[in-house]
Amino acid sequence: MADLLQLLLAGASVGAVYALTALGFVAVYTVSQVVNLAQGEFAALAGLVAISAVGGGLPLPAVVVLAVGTVVIVAAVMQRLTIAPVKRMTTLLSIILTLGVSTTLKAAMLLIWGAEGRGLTPFGGHDLTVAGVSVQAQQLWILGVTAVVAVAVGWFYERTLAGKALRACAEQPTAARLVGISIARASLLSFVIAGLLGAVAGVLASPIYFSAWDSGLALGLKGFVAATLGGLTSVRGAIAGGLVLGVLESLVAGYVDSGLRDAVAFVVLIAVLVIRPGGVLRQRAAAGI
Template sequence: MTDFLQLTLAGLSQGSVYALLAVGLIAVYTVRHVINIAQGDYAMLAGLGAIWMTAAGMPLMAAILIAILSVALVSVAVDRLILARVKNLTTLVSIILTLGVSTLLQSIMLLLWGPEAEGLPAFPGQNFSIGGVSIRSQDLWMLGALVVVGGAILLFYEKTRWGKALRACAEQPDAARIVGISPVMAAVIAFAIAGVAGAVAGVVSSPVALSIWSGGLLLGLKGFVAAVLGGLSSFRAAIVGALLLGMLEAYVSAYIASGLRDAVAFFILILVLIIRPSGLLIRSVPVRV
């Protein structure tokens, strides 16, 4: 039982990283109908950037803050300099373009920081155990990041007038312009939010999972699987799906074979697309704007 609980905790902490990436993907998709394959690379970029700054002598928290803000700017630049310049941008075209962005970012990270995986120093906190279950402080940081950042994004989109206005730009862009909602500003905000979510996922997981130039694509695809479980529209369902995905990976790795860990996400994706393409949503709930 202790081993099962230990695996559950590990799965929840890893699932929180997938959840943050999924939240970023949905934040963009609900505004621009863009699927950003580079979302996972934002996590690696933030992690490696923060590692570089701490190695140069910058305090840990200052390096993390600068890395998060820098990645948010990169995310906005990807939209303004690439995606926004494409006429009739479809979801398929966005996948192809952001796959190219992902390759570009990976090449830049490889040139700047080399091929070796590195990790940030552990965040402040003490490890402890409850009932034989070892709890690392970094696991709590990862879960806490989801609660704070993921929860803030969810509340922003679902409870505030600004968040509802962003969704209105995707559903009725012409009507949004008439009532004074700028689709350009909506896109900037959405991509900045996605960049922040991806960067936070990267820095909180770096002390445990390490950061490496090539790790973003697989990480982003797992976030995408979680977003699909949310029907690419529900933050809550995507977060639940991401946590379940993290736990299933931990169980499969421990009880079946560690080599099958990464296959779990794609097996789930296939099942969902065949059985329930709408994701984990029980029913669709229209958003009033």
């Protein structure tokens, strides 16, 4: 039983990182139908910036602000330079454009930080042992911050004027234009949100899973699979998808073969696309966000 609980905890912590990444995909796709393949690079960039900032002697709060701010700016510039100029955006074109941005970011990170993976200093706290299960303080940070962010994102879309405007653009873009909502500004805001979510995921995960110039590739793909489980349009579905994917990976690695961990996401993706392309965990009432 202790082994099972240990695997579930490990899966939930990595699944929380997938969930944050998946929320970034959902934020962008619902507004502009753009599949942002650079989402994983947002996380990798945030982790590397945070590591450099810690090396420069900055305190943790300043490090987090700097890392998140840097990625948000990169996401906004990306939207203005590659997405906004396109008048007729298609999903295929968005994949090509964001893949180009992803490749550019990876090359820049390789040039600046080199090929070696690095880990951010763990956040404060003490590791625990509960009922034979080892609980790392960083895992609690990941789960706790993810829960807070998930609630904040839900509150933003449900309660704020800007969030309701994004929902309107996602559900009825023509009607949104008629009432004066700028789709271009909504798209920019969605990329800012995606950058923020990706940066939080990258900073939280770095102490355990390390950051490297190419670490965003796997994270981005798994975040996309998690978002796909929710139909790419559901906040709750993306969160649930990330947790389910993380737990499945952990169980397969623990009980079958650790070498099959990375294959789980792609098996799940194929199954979803074949059996239920609308998303397994998507709620019927979750039109748009």
